[in-house]
Amino acid sequence: MKDANLTNFWITEIHQKNTATSFRVKKTLFTGKSQFQQIDIIETEDHGLMLLNDGIIMLCERDEFAYHEMIAHVPLFVHPNPQNVLIIGGGDGGTSREVLRHDTVKRVVLVEIDRMVVDACKEYMPSLSCAMDDPRLNIIIDDGVRYVADTDDTFDLVIVDSTDPIGPAEPLFNETFYRNTSKILSSEGILISQAESPFYDVNIQKIMLKNQRSSFEKLYMYLFSNLTYPGGLWSFGFATNTLCPLKHFDPDRVKNSRISFRYYNHNIHRAAFSLPTFVADNLKGILDIPSKKS
Protein backbone atom coordinates (compact mmCIF):
# COMPACT_ATOMS: atom_id res chain seq x y z
CA MET A 1 0.00 0.00 0.00
CA LYS A 2 1.38 3.41 -0.89
CA ASP A 3 1.69 6.27 1.59
CA ALA A 4 -0.37 9.14 0.25
CA ASN A 5 0.09 11.49 3.21
CA LEU A 6 2.51 13.63 1.25
CA THR A 7 2.57 14.19 -2.46
CA ASN A 8 5.67 12.90 -4.15
CA PHE A 9 5.68 15.70 -6.69
CA TRP A 10 8.96 17.60 -6.40
CA ILE A 11 10.54 20.46 -8.28
CA THR A 12 14.26 19.68 -8.45
CA GLU A 13 16.73 22.23 -9.74
CA ILE A 14 20.07 20.73 -10.74
CA HIS A 15 22.89 23.22 -10.45
CA GLN A 16 26.13 22.87 -12.39
CA LYS A 17 25.41 19.16 -12.95
CA ASN A 18 26.45 18.03 -9.48
CA THR A 19 24.20 19.61 -6.86
CA ALA A 20 20.43 19.91 -6.64
CA THR A 21 17.81 21.61 -4.53
CA SER A 22 14.29 20.20 -4.31
CA PHE A 23 10.99 21.47 -2.99
CA ARG A 24 7.87 19.38 -2.54
CA VAL A 25 5.03 20.62 -4.73
CA LYS A 26 1.32 20.74 -3.93
CA LYS A 27 0.06 21.71 -7.36
CA THR A 28 0.64 23.77 -10.48
CA LEU A 29 -1.34 27.02 -10.68
CA PHE A 30 -0.16 28.28 -14.05
CA THR A 31 1.85 26.96 -16.93
CA GLY A 32 2.45 28.76 -20.21
CA LYS A 33 4.94 29.17 -22.99
CA SER A 34 5.73 32.71 -24.08
CA GLN A 35 7.85 33.68 -27.07
CA PHE A 36 10.83 33.83 -24.68
CA GLN A 37 10.46 31.02 -22.18
CA GLN A 38 8.38 28.46 -20.35
CA ILE A 39 6.69 30.01 -17.30
CA ASP A 40 5.30 28.03 -14.38
CA ILE A 41 3.78 29.09 -11.09
CA ILE A 42 3.52 26.26 -8.62
CA GLU A 43 2.39 25.95 -5.04
CA THR A 44 5.02 24.26 -2.87
CA GLU A 45 4.36 22.38 0.36
CA ASP A 46 6.03 24.89 2.69
CA HIS A 47 7.77 27.57 0.61
CA GLY A 48 4.61 29.21 -0.70
CA LEU A 49 4.11 29.95 -4.38
CA MET A 50 7.11 29.61 -6.67
CA LEU A 51 7.85 31.17 -10.08
CA LEU A 52 9.92 29.23 -12.63
CA ASN A 53 11.30 30.41 -15.97
CA ASP A 54 12.38 27.51 -18.20
CA GLY A 55 12.30 25.27 -15.13
CA ILE A 56 14.72 27.49 -13.19
CA ILE A 57 13.46 28.77 -9.85
CA MET A 58 13.12 32.55 -9.91
CA LEU A 59 11.65 33.10 -6.47
CA CYS A 60 9.35 31.67 -3.86
CA GLU A 61 7.09 33.45 -1.43
CA ARG A 62 8.75 32.16 1.73
CA ASP A 63 12.02 34.03 1.26
CA GLU A 64 11.56 36.53 -1.58
CA PHE A 65 11.56 39.33 0.99
CA ALA A 66 15.31 38.86 1.44
CA TYR A 67 16.13 39.34 -2.25
CA HIS A 68 13.66 42.17 -2.88
CA GLU A 69 14.38 44.17 0.26
CA MET A 70 18.12 43.95 -0.34
CA ILE A 71 18.02 44.82 -4.03
CA ALA A 72 15.89 47.91 -3.33
CA HIS A 73 16.54 49.39 0.11
CA VAL A 74 20.34 49.29 0.10
CA PRO A 75 20.72 51.78 -2.80
CA LEU A 76 17.59 53.75 -1.88
CA PHE A 77 19.03 54.50 1.57
CA VAL A 78 22.39 55.53 0.10
CA HIS A 79 21.15 57.90 -2.60
CA PRO A 80 20.34 61.26 -0.95
CA ASN A 81 17.09 61.78 -2.84
CA PRO A 82 16.07 58.93 -5.15
CA GLN A 83 13.13 60.07 -7.29
CA ASN A 84 13.34 58.22 -10.61
CA VAL A 85 13.99 54.50 -10.64
CA LEU A 86 14.39 52.13 -13.59
CA ILE A 87 13.94 48.39 -13.07
CA ILE A 88 15.10 46.06 -15.86
CA GLY A 89 13.32 42.73 -15.53
CA GLY A 90 11.46 42.20 -12.29
CA GLY A 91 8.18 41.40 -14.03
CA ASP A 92 7.03 39.56 -10.91
CA GLY A 93 6.63 42.90 -9.13
CA GLY A 94 8.68 42.19 -6.00
CA THR A 95 11.37 44.79 -6.63
CA SER A 96 8.93 47.55 -7.58
CA ARG A 97 6.83 46.71 -4.49
CA GLU A 98 9.85 47.51 -2.28
CA VAL A 99 11.01 50.55 -4.30
CA LEU A 100 7.53 52.09 -4.10
CA ARG A 101 7.58 51.98 -0.31
CA HIS A 102 9.92 54.98 -0.43
CA ASP A 103 8.06 58.29 -0.39
CA THR A 104 10.90 60.08 -2.19
CA VAL A 105 10.31 57.91 -5.25
CA LYS A 106 8.20 59.81 -7.77
CA ARG A 107 8.37 57.48 -10.72
CA VAL A 108 9.34 53.86 -11.42
CA VAL A 109 9.78 52.52 -14.94
CA LEU A 110 9.75 48.73 -15.09
CA VAL A 111 10.96 47.28 -18.40
CA GLU A 112 10.13 43.58 -18.63
CA ILE A 113 10.72 41.70 -21.85
CA ASP A 114 8.06 39.06 -21.28
CA ARG A 115 4.45 40.16 -20.88
CA MET A 116 3.45 36.69 -19.74
CA VAL A 117 5.56 37.03 -16.56
CA VAL A 118 3.75 40.24 -15.62
CA ASP A 119 0.30 38.88 -16.44
CA ALA A 120 0.81 35.54 -14.66
CA CYS A 121 2.22 37.17 -11.51
CA LYS A 122 -0.56 39.77 -11.49
CA GLU A 123 -3.12 36.99 -11.54
CA TYR A 124 -1.50 34.31 -9.38
CA MET A 125 1.08 36.01 -7.13
CA PRO A 126 -0.57 39.06 -5.55
CA SER A 127 1.93 39.02 -2.65
CA LEU A 128 4.55 39.97 -5.25
CA SER A 129 2.55 42.03 -7.71
CA CYS A 130 0.48 43.94 -5.13
CA ALA A 131 2.04 47.33 -5.94
CA MET A 132 1.64 47.07 -9.72
CA ASP A 133 -1.35 49.42 -9.68
CA ASP A 134 0.62 52.20 -7.97
CA PRO A 135 0.18 55.29 -10.20
CA ARG A 136 3.92 56.03 -9.93
CA LEU A 137 4.70 52.74 -11.74
CA ASN A 138 4.96 52.57 -15.52
CA ILE A 139 5.30 49.03 -16.86
CA ILE A 140 6.83 48.83 -20.35
CA ILE A 141 6.94 45.51 -22.17
CA ASP A 142 10.19 45.79 -24.07
CA ASP A 143 13.75 44.60 -24.29
CA GLY A 144 15.67 46.28 -21.44
CA VAL A 145 18.85 46.41 -23.51
CA ARG A 146 17.09 48.36 -26.25
CA TYR A 147 15.28 50.58 -23.75
CA VAL A 148 18.49 51.61 -22.04
CA ALA A 149 20.18 52.30 -25.39
CA ASP A 150 17.30 54.41 -26.70
CA THR A 151 15.76 56.29 -23.78
CA ASP A 152 16.33 60.00 -23.22
CA ASP A 153 15.28 59.73 -19.59
CA THR A 154 17.60 59.99 -16.61
CA PHE A 155 17.35 57.85 -13.49
CA ASP A 156 18.73 58.08 -9.96
CA LEU A 157 18.78 54.32 -9.65
CA VAL A 158 18.82 51.50 -12.20
CA ILE A 159 18.15 48.01 -10.84
CA VAL A 160 18.95 45.04 -13.06
CA ASP A 161 16.65 42.42 -11.58
CA SER A 162 17.64 39.77 -14.06
CA THR A 163 17.82 36.03 -14.35
CA ASP A 164 21.11 34.29 -15.06
CA PRO A 165 23.19 35.31 -18.11
CA ILE A 166 21.60 32.70 -20.38
CA GLY A 167 18.65 33.10 -22.73
CA PRO A 168 16.90 36.48 -22.85
CA ALA A 169 18.96 37.94 -19.97
CA GLU A 170 22.40 37.30 -21.48
CA PRO A 171 22.88 40.81 -23.01
CA LEU A 172 22.15 42.33 -19.58
CA PHE A 173 25.61 41.24 -18.45
CA ASN A 174 27.75 42.76 -21.21
CA GLU A 175 29.87 45.90 -21.44
CA THR A 176 27.69 47.79 -23.90
CA PHE A 177 24.66 47.44 -21.69
CA TYR A 178 26.54 48.73 -18.63
CA ARG A 179 27.99 51.65 -20.62
CA ASN A 180 24.53 52.61 -21.85
CA THR A 181 23.22 52.31 -18.31
CA SER A 182 25.89 54.63 -16.97
CA LYS A 183 24.78 57.27 -19.53
CA ILE A 184 21.19 57.36 -18.27
CA LEU A 185 22.12 57.73 -14.59
CA SER A 186 21.99 61.09 -12.85
CA SER A 187 25.26 62.39 -11.40
CA GLU A 188 24.73 60.57 -8.09
CA GLY A 189 23.09 57.61 -9.78
CA ILE A 190 23.54 53.98 -8.71
CA LEU A 191 23.43 50.76 -10.73
CA ILE A 192 22.42 47.63 -8.82
CA SER A 193 22.72 44.28 -10.55
CA GLN A 194 21.96 40.71 -9.58
CA ALA A 195 25.45 39.21 -9.35
CA GLU A 196 25.05 35.47 -8.77
CA SER A 197 26.57 33.10 -6.19
CA PRO A 198 29.93 33.87 -4.55
CA PHE A 199 30.39 30.14 -3.97
CA TYR A 200 29.37 28.74 -7.34
CA ASP A 201 29.54 31.51 -9.95
CA VAL A 202 32.94 33.16 -9.56
CA ASN A 203 33.66 33.07 -13.29
CA ILE A 204 30.39 34.78 -14.19
CA GLN A 205 30.96 37.32 -11.44
CA LYS A 206 34.40 38.20 -12.76
CA ILE A 207 33.11 38.74 -16.29
CA MET A 208 30.08 40.79 -15.36
CA LEU A 209 31.91 42.91 -12.80
CA LYS A 210 34.82 43.60 -15.14
CA ASN A 211 32.25 44.61 -17.75
CA GLN A 212 30.78 47.13 -15.28
CA ARG A 213 34.12 48.32 -14.00
CA SER A 214 35.02 50.28 -17.12
CA SER A 215 31.86 52.41 -17.02
CA PHE A 216 31.87 53.36 -13.33
CA GLU A 217 34.29 54.99 -10.93
CA LYS A 218 33.41 52.68 -8.06
CA LEU A 219 32.15 49.12 -7.91
CA TYR A 220 31.15 47.36 -4.69
CA MET A 221 29.46 44.08 -3.90
CA TYR A 222 27.06 43.18 -1.12
CA LEU A 223 25.61 39.90 0.05
CA PHE A 224 22.44 38.45 1.49
CA SER A 225 21.09 34.99 2.25
CA ASN A 226 18.00 33.26 0.94
CA LEU A 227 16.60 29.76 0.61
CA THR A 228 15.90 29.62 -3.09
CA TYR A 229 19.19 30.15 -4.89
CA PRO A 230 21.92 27.49 -4.88
CA GLY A 231 24.11 27.75 -1.80
CA GLY A 232 21.88 30.34 -0.12
CA LEU A 233 24.45 33.15 -0.20
CA TRP A 234 23.85 35.60 -3.06
CA SER A 235 25.26 38.90 -4.28
CA PHE A 236 24.41 42.25 -5.82
CA GLY A 237 26.76 44.63 -7.59
CA PHE A 238 26.65 48.30 -6.50
CA ALA A 239 28.19 50.58 -9.17
CA THR A 240 28.43 54.34 -8.90
CA ASN A 241 30.51 57.37 -9.81
CA THR A 242 30.23 59.32 -6.58
CA LEU A 243 28.49 57.58 -3.70
CA CYS A 244 30.03 55.17 -1.22
CA PRO A 245 27.49 52.72 0.24
CA LEU A 246 28.91 53.13 3.76
CA LYS A 247 30.24 56.69 3.86
CA HIS A 248 27.04 58.10 2.38
CA PHE A 249 24.76 55.90 4.46
CA ASP A 250 22.92 57.44 7.40
CA PRO A 251 21.46 54.74 9.68
CA ASP A 252 19.04 57.27 11.15
CA ARG A 253 17.28 57.49 7.79
CA VAL A 254 16.46 53.78 8.09
CA LYS A 255 15.47 54.02 11.74
CA ASN A 256 13.24 57.02 11.06
CA SER A 257 11.59 55.62 7.96
CA ARG A 258 8.16 54.16 8.51
CA ILE A 259 8.99 51.13 6.39
CA SER A 260 8.76 47.79 8.16
CA PHE A 261 11.40 45.31 7.06
CA ARG A 262 11.71 41.56 7.36
CA TYR A 263 15.35 41.25 6.29
CA TYR A 264 16.90 44.71 5.87
CA ASN A 265 17.90 47.01 8.74
CA HIS A 266 20.68 49.54 9.31
CA ASN A 267 23.06 46.93 10.74
CA ILE A 268 22.46 44.55 7.86
CA HIS A 269 23.10 47.41 5.42
CA ARG A 270 26.66 47.76 6.68
CA ALA A 271 27.23 44.06 7.33
CA ALA A 272 26.21 43.14 3.78
CA PHE A 273 29.31 44.87 2.37
CA SER A 274 31.64 42.78 4.56
CA LEU A 275 32.83 39.98 2.31
CA PRO A 276 34.15 36.62 3.47
CA THR A 277 37.85 36.35 2.72
CA PHE A 278 37.43 33.93 -0.19
CA VAL A 279 34.91 36.28 -1.86
CA ALA A 280 37.18 39.30 -1.52
CA ASP A 281 40.16 37.26 -2.74
CA ASN A 282 38.27 35.91 -5.76
CA LEU A 283 37.36 39.44 -6.85
CA LYS A 284 40.52 41.27 -5.82
CA GLY A 285 41.37 44.07 -8.23
CA ILE A 286 37.81 44.22 -9.53
CA LEU A 287 35.90 45.45 -6.48
CA ASP A 288 36.36 48.53 -4.35
CA ILE A 289 36.24 48.13 -0.58
CA PRO A 290 33.81 50.55 1.05
CA SER A 291 34.65 52.23 4.30
CA LYS A 292 32.89 54.71 6.52
CA LYS A 293 35.79 57.05 5.88
CA SER A 294 36.27 56.43 2.14
Added chain:
Amino acid sequence: MKDANLTNFWITEIHQKNTATSFRVKKTLFTGKSQFQQIDIIETEDHGLMLLNDGIIMLCERDEFAYHEMIAHVPLFVHPNPQNVLIIGGGDGGTSREVLRHDTVKRVVLVEIDRMVVDACKEYMPSLSCAMDDPRLNIIIDDGVRYVADTDDTFDLVIVDSTDPIGPAEPLFNETFYRNTSKILSSEGILISQAESPFYDVNIQKIMLKNQRSSFEKLYMYLFSNLTYPGGLWSFGFATNTLCPLKHFDPDRVKNSRISFRYYNHNIHRAAFSLPTFVADNLKGILDIPSKKS
Protein backbone atom coordinates in the same frame (compact mmCIF):
# COMPACT_ATOMS: atom_id res chain seq x y z
CA MET B 1 21.72 3.62 -24.70
CA LYS B 2 22.48 5.09 -21.32
CA ASP B 3 24.68 8.11 -20.76
CA ALA B 4 27.50 7.07 -18.45
CA ASN B 5 29.43 10.33 -18.50
CA LEU B 6 28.26 11.19 -15.01
CA THR B 7 27.41 8.79 -12.23
CA ASN B 8 23.79 8.90 -11.17
CA PHE B 9 24.64 8.16 -7.55
CA TRP B 10 23.36 11.01 -5.38
CA ILE B 11 23.26 11.71 -1.68
CA THR B 12 19.96 13.46 -1.02
CA GLU B 13 19.19 14.96 2.37
CA ILE B 14 15.50 15.61 2.93
CA HIS B 15 14.92 18.42 5.36
CA GLN B 16 11.68 18.78 7.31
CA LYS B 17 9.89 16.54 4.80
CA ASN B 18 9.48 19.19 2.12
CA THR B 19 12.89 20.36 0.92
CA ALA B 20 15.97 18.43 -0.14
CA THR B 21 19.58 19.07 -1.05
CA SER B 22 21.48 16.63 -3.23
CA PHE B 23 25.11 16.14 -4.17
CA ARG B 24 26.39 13.84 -6.88
CA VAL B 25 28.59 11.07 -5.47
CA LYS B 26 31.70 9.55 -6.99
CA LYS B 27 32.19 6.73 -4.51
CA THR B 28 32.02 5.63 -0.89
CA LEU B 29 35.34 5.61 0.96
CA PHE B 30 34.17 4.36 4.33
CA THR B 31 31.00 2.97 5.82
CA GLY B 32 30.63 1.69 9.35
CA LYS B 33 28.13 1.31 12.16
CA SER B 34 29.29 2.34 15.61
CA GLN B 35 27.34 1.82 18.82
CA PHE B 36 25.92 5.32 18.33
CA GLN B 37 25.33 5.81 14.64
CA GLN B 38 25.93 4.90 11.02
CA ILE B 39 29.03 6.71 9.69
CA ASP B 40 29.81 7.23 6.01
CA ILE B 41 32.57 9.11 4.24
CA ILE B 42 31.85 9.63 0.57
CA GLU B 43 33.59 11.40 -2.25
CA THR B 44 31.28 13.84 -4.05
CA GLU B 45 31.66 15.02 -7.61
CA ASP B 46 32.57 18.62 -6.78
CA HIS B 47 32.19 19.20 -3.04
CA GLY B 48 35.13 17.05 -1.99
CA LEU B 49 34.83 14.42 0.70
CA MET B 50 31.69 14.40 2.81
CA LEU B 51 31.01 12.98 6.29
CA LEU B 52 27.55 11.64 7.14
CA ASN B 53 26.19 10.51 10.51
CA ASP B 54 23.03 8.42 10.18
CA GLY B 55 22.69 9.71 6.63
CA ILE B 56 22.74 13.36 7.70
CA ILE B 57 25.44 15.51 6.12
CA MET B 58 27.88 16.73 8.77
CA LEU B 59 30.35 18.52 6.55
CA CYS B 60 32.05 18.51 3.20
CA GLU B 61 35.51 19.61 2.24
CA ARG B 62 34.47 22.32 -0.18
CA ASP B 63 32.95 24.62 2.44
CA GLU B 64 33.89 23.29 5.89
CA PHE B 65 36.31 26.20 6.25
CA ALA B 66 33.34 28.53 6.77
CA TYR B 67 31.91 26.56 9.69
CA HIS B 68 35.21 25.76 11.37
CA GLU B 69 36.78 29.21 11.03
CA MET B 70 33.66 30.87 12.36
CA ILE B 71 33.13 28.51 15.31
CA ALA B 72 36.76 28.96 16.42
CA HIS B 73 38.15 32.38 15.51
CA VAL B 74 35.22 34.54 16.58
CA PRO B 75 35.53 33.65 20.30
CA LEU B 76 39.32 33.24 20.18
CA PHE B 77 39.71 36.84 18.98
CA VAL B 78 37.31 38.15 21.65
CA HIS B 79 38.84 36.42 24.67
CA PRO B 80 41.90 38.41 25.79
CA ASN B 81 44.10 35.35 26.37
CA PRO B 82 42.51 32.01 25.49
CA GLN B 83 44.75 29.21 26.77
CA ASN B 84 42.52 26.25 27.61
CA VAL B 85 39.83 25.18 25.17
CA LEU B 86 37.26 22.39 25.46
CA ILE B 87 35.57 21.04 22.34
CA ILE B 88 32.50 18.84 22.78
CA GLY B 89 31.97 16.74 19.67
CA GLY B 90 34.07 17.77 16.68
CA GLY B 91 35.56 14.31 16.21
CA ASP B 92 36.26 15.16 12.58
CA GLY B 93 39.08 17.47 13.72
CA GLY B 94 38.04 20.64 11.86
CA THR B 95 37.35 22.77 14.92
CA SER B 96 40.52 21.74 16.75
CA ARG B 97 42.53 22.39 13.57
CA GLU B 98 41.39 26.04 13.65
CA VAL B 99 41.69 26.45 17.45
CA LEU B 100 45.26 25.15 17.38
CA ARG B 101 46.29 27.85 14.91
CA HIS B 102 46.27 30.30 17.84
CA ASP B 103 49.60 30.51 19.63
CA THR B 104 47.96 31.56 22.88
CA VAL B 105 46.21 28.20 23.09
CA LYS B 106 48.18 25.90 25.38
CA ARG B 107 45.77 23.00 25.66
CA VAL B 108 42.73 21.66 23.79
CA VAL B 109 40.57 18.89 25.22
CA LEU B 110 38.32 17.29 22.58
CA VAL B 111 35.57 15.07 23.99
CA GLU B 112 33.96 13.00 21.26
CA ILE B 113 31.45 10.31 22.14
CA ASP B 114 32.09 8.16 19.08
CA ARG B 115 35.57 6.76 18.54
CA MET B 116 34.64 5.65 15.04
CA VAL B 117 34.20 9.30 13.91
CA VAL B 118 37.72 10.14 15.05
CA ASP B 119 39.29 7.01 13.56
CA ALA B 120 37.49 7.30 10.22
CA CYS B 121 38.33 10.99 9.81
CA LYS B 122 41.95 10.39 10.81
CA GLU B 123 42.24 7.79 8.07
CA TYR B 124 40.10 9.26 5.29
CA MET B 125 39.83 13.02 5.87
CA PRO B 126 43.32 14.37 6.53
CA SER B 127 42.30 17.88 5.44
CA LEU B 128 40.09 17.92 8.56
CA SER B 129 42.07 15.78 10.98
CA CYS B 130 45.52 17.15 10.09
CA ALA B 131 46.07 18.78 13.49
CA MET B 132 45.10 15.77 15.56
CA ASP B 133 48.72 14.95 16.32
CA ASP B 134 49.39 18.39 17.82
CA PRO B 135 50.83 17.75 21.30
CA ARG B 136 48.52 20.40 22.77
CA LEU B 137 45.47 18.31 21.81
CA ASN B 138 44.05 15.68 24.16
CA ILE B 139 41.31 13.55 22.57
CA ILE B 140 39.00 11.89 25.09
CA ILE B 141 36.42 9.36 23.91
CA ASP B 142 33.57 10.01 26.30
CA ASP B 143 30.12 11.47 26.66
CA GLY B 144 30.54 15.26 26.64
CA VAL B 145 27.57 15.70 28.98
CA ARG B 146 29.19 13.48 31.57
CA TYR B 147 32.62 15.05 31.04
CA VAL B 148 31.32 18.55 31.66
CA ALA B 149 29.43 17.40 34.77
CA ASP B 150 32.44 15.59 36.24
CA THR B 151 35.58 17.51 35.28
CA ASP B 152 37.49 19.67 37.75
CA ASP B 153 39.23 21.55 34.95
CA THR B 154 38.53 25.13 33.96
CA PHE B 155 38.40 26.40 30.38
CA ASP B 156 38.55 29.81 28.72
CA LEU B 157 36.42 28.60 25.85
CA VAL B 158 33.97 25.73 25.47
CA ILE B 159 32.84 24.95 21.92
CA VAL B 160 29.84 22.68 21.44
CA ASP B 161 30.50 21.39 17.94
CA SER B 162 27.45 19.17 17.90
CA THR B 163 25.04 17.62 15.47
CA ASP B 164 21.33 18.36 15.67
CA PRO B 165 19.44 17.78 18.94
CA ILE B 166 18.43 14.25 18.04
CA GLY B 167 20.17 10.99 18.93
CA PRO B 168 23.44 11.18 20.89
CA ALA B 169 23.61 15.01 20.73
CA GLU B 170 20.19 15.69 22.25
CA PRO B 171 21.40 16.24 25.88
CA LEU B 172 23.88 18.86 24.57
CA PHE B 173 20.97 21.25 24.13
CA ASN B 174 19.41 21.11 27.62
CA GLU B 175 19.57 23.41 30.64
CA THR B 176 21.59 21.09 32.89
CA PHE B 177 24.34 20.78 30.32
CA TYR B 178 24.59 24.55 29.88
CA ARG B 179 24.60 25.11 33.66
CA ASN B 180 27.40 22.59 34.08
CA THR B 181 29.29 24.23 31.23
CA SER B 182 29.03 27.65 32.86
CA LYS B 183 30.63 26.19 36.00
CA ILE B 184 33.78 25.03 34.21
CA LEU B 185 34.39 28.34 32.42
CA SER B 186 36.97 30.81 33.69
CA SER B 187 35.70 34.26 34.67
CA GLU B 188 36.05 35.60 31.13
CA GLY B 189 35.03 32.29 29.58
CA ILE B 190 32.90 31.93 26.47
CA LEU B 191 30.51 29.17 25.40
CA ILE B 192 30.01 28.74 21.65
CA SER B 193 27.30 26.39 20.44
CA GLN B 194 26.08 25.25 17.05
CA ALA B 195 22.65 26.89 16.88
CA GLU B 196 20.94 25.61 13.72
CA SER B 197 19.19 27.43 10.85
CA PRO B 198 17.60 30.86 11.38
CA PHE B 199 15.24 30.09 8.49
CA TYR B 200 14.17 26.54 9.33
CA ASP B 201 14.89 25.85 13.00
CA VAL B 202 13.40 28.75 14.95
CA ASN B 203 11.67 26.48 17.45
CA ILE B 204 14.86 24.57 18.27
CA GLN B 205 16.76 27.87 18.51
CA LYS B 206 14.27 29.26 21.01
CA ILE B 207 14.49 26.19 23.23
CA MET B 208 18.28 25.89 23.21
CA LEU B 209 18.91 29.61 23.65
CA LYS B 210 16.41 29.90 26.51
CA ASN B 211 18.15 26.93 28.11
CA GLN B 212 21.47 28.80 27.89
CA ARG B 213 20.04 32.13 28.95
CA SER B 214 19.56 31.18 32.60
CA SER B 215 23.22 30.23 33.08
CA PHE B 216 24.88 33.24 31.43
CA GLU B 217 24.72 37.01 31.82
CA LYS B 218 24.91 37.65 28.10
CA LEU B 219 23.82 35.66 25.09
CA TYR B 220 24.51 36.68 21.49
CA MET B 221 24.11 35.00 18.12
CA TYR B 222 26.23 35.23 15.01
CA LEU B 223 25.76 33.95 11.48
CA PHE B 224 27.73 32.55 8.59
CA SER B 225 26.96 30.99 5.22
CA ASN B 226 27.88 27.58 3.90
CA LEU B 227 26.80 25.18 1.19
CA THR B 228 26.14 22.08 3.22
CA TYR B 229 23.43 22.92 5.72
CA PRO B 230 19.82 23.47 4.63
CA GLY B 231 19.24 27.05 3.54
CA GLY B 232 22.92 27.96 3.64
CA LEU B 233 22.61 30.50 6.47
CA TRP B 234 23.63 29.04 9.84
CA SER B 235 24.14 30.26 13.40
CA PHE B 236 26.26 29.95 16.52
CA GLY B 237 25.34 30.99 20.05
CA PHE B 238 27.89 33.12 21.95
CA ALA B 239 27.28 32.99 25.72
CA THR B 240 29.38 34.78 28.31
CA ASN B 241 29.29 36.52 31.65
CA THR B 242 31.62 39.41 30.93
CA LEU B 243 32.79 39.78 27.35
CA CYS B 244 30.96 41.51 24.52
CA PRO B 245 31.88 40.13 21.08
CA LEU B 246 32.10 43.64 19.60
CA LYS B 247 33.21 45.85 22.47
CA HIS B 248 36.01 43.47 23.45
CA PHE B 249 37.07 42.79 19.87
CA ASP B 250 40.23 44.41 18.56
CA PRO B 251 40.45 44.15 14.76
CA ASP B 252 44.19 44.75 14.91
CA ARG B 253 44.66 41.41 16.65
CA VAL B 254 43.19 39.72 13.57
CA LYS B 255 45.17 41.85 11.13
CA ASN B 256 48.40 41.21 13.04
CA SER B 257 47.89 37.49 13.51
CA ARG B 258 49.79 35.31 11.08
CA ILE B 259 46.76 33.13 10.50
CA SER B 260 45.49 32.97 6.94
CA PHE B 261 41.74 32.76 6.65
CA ARG B 262 39.42 31.72 3.87
CA TYR B 263 36.16 32.94 5.43
CA TYR B 264 36.89 34.88 8.62
CA ASN B 265 38.32 38.41 8.76
CA HIS B 266 37.89 41.42 11.03
CA ASN B 267 35.00 42.82 8.99
CA ILE B 268 33.20 39.48 8.91
CA HIS B 269 33.65 39.23 12.70
CA ARG B 270 31.55 42.34 13.23
CA ALA B 271 29.15 41.69 10.36
CA ALA B 272 28.32 38.21 11.64
CA PHE B 273 26.56 39.69 14.68
CA SER B 274 24.24 41.81 12.51
CA LEU B 275 21.04 39.81 12.29
CA PRO B 276 18.42 40.10 9.54
CA THR B 277 15.25 41.62 10.93
CA PHE B 278 13.28 38.36 10.92
CA VAL B 279 16.04 36.61 12.88
CA ALA B 280 16.20 39.34 15.52
CA ASP B 281 12.39 39.42 15.73
CA ASN B 282 12.12 35.65 16.11
CA LEU B 283 14.54 35.69 19.05
CA LYS B 284 13.53 38.99 20.65
CA GLY B 285 13.82 38.87 24.44
CA ILE B 286 16.19 35.90 24.30
CA LEU B 287 19.26 37.43 22.67
CA ASP B 288 21.36 40.41 23.67
CA ILE B 289 22.34 42.89 20.98
CA PRO B 290 26.08 43.55 20.93
CA SER B 291 27.41 47.02 20.35
CA LYS B 292 30.85 48.55 20.17
CA LYS B 293 29.81 50.66 23.13
CA SER B 294 27.98 48.00 25.19
